Amino acid sequence: MSRGEHPRIHAHDRLQQNRVRIAQEAARLMSEHGIRDFHHAKLKAAERLGVLDSQSLPRNLEIEQALREHQRLFLGDSQPQLLRQRREAALESMHFLAAFEPRLVGAVLEGTADTHSAVCLHVYSDDPEAVMLYLRDNGIPFDTQTRRLRYSRDDQPEYPVLLFAADELPFDLTVLPRDALRQAPLDRTDERPMRRASRAQLNLLLEQDSGNSFEQQLSTALR
Template identity: 60%
Template sequence: MRTQEARRRIALEAARLISENGLRDYRQAKEKAAARLGIFDETCLPKNAEIEDALREHQRLFRAEDQPRTLRERRETAREAMRFFARFEPRLVGAVLDGTADEHSAVCLHLYTDQPNAVIGLLQERHIAYDEQSRRVRLDRDTARDYPVLRFNAGEAPIDLTVLPYDVLRQAPLDRVSEKPMRRATLAMVEALLEEQ
């Protein structure tokens, strides 16, 4: 019973840190939350799914007025970015798709091409300043690889592009929260979400 109570407290505090401070690494959020609460038992750390549930609850209670507006704005930005990158078969992933986006959230897109330099070339051609990094993506339980990530701002919204090979288009990477195939949305699906909203 005490472990359950501690997990719940950590999940709620981690959700607050994510929502208010823009912390996006769930592991870091729960460790920081546990330290703030003085709970040092590893068995009390909540699962990522528990933190995501707590985040939705936090937003419903404390961000009910501004979070839906911010989510809509991020989805509109996603729609425009997906149109811009249409030739790379973009898929929306992450907080903007699942509905937990806030003012700290980036519009995260997966782009598919066997020529990553074509994405860079498009950004350079349009004089869009970007940062280049890499990200480890788990394709399945046994396979993880590093792929290029390009980041830039579109107005106030950060855009995060993970450039994946074309043959991965049919195989969704594993979600860091659920460890199941990642939920992804095409442009048509994003437009449908905006219609619903």
């Protein structure tokens, strides 16, 4: 081993250890405090751990993997029930919103939903007011905000978001134009097209044998 090689190996090991520590702490913060944004969670975790090196920040996918492991170790009894409750609520809401071709996205689809998680749906209408009117006509009060979704570095449009509660569960509806059905926005975790499930696909996911791994269940349902 050359004279300078040992310090480089030591520095690399320390970097990897810090990435793991930050990912685990970010996962804990997301699970216990309801932080939904990966970037915010990793910065807060690094601050809490006193790690100042930006190269030690884990990728979003590493945090998601740590979150799954945290849930398996510490929430093995409760998280699967919370997930199924939200998937069943999503299925019912998608039937209610059938005219807007809803797609389930986010933690409820991906399998990481917990007590803090909203049921996130993409609904499609060239007139967002039509979705709002439909909710009002059915006696559902809602709040509005906007969300920016990314299709590429230069294509990041903003869409209206409708927030409401049903059966004590939070719902989050992003209203996109109908032609957005053809191309999914990029996922914040791995920068790939976001996975989306139709009502039929979600129904299949709920029917999957719980003995299968999450990835097996999801890949089968989304074929």
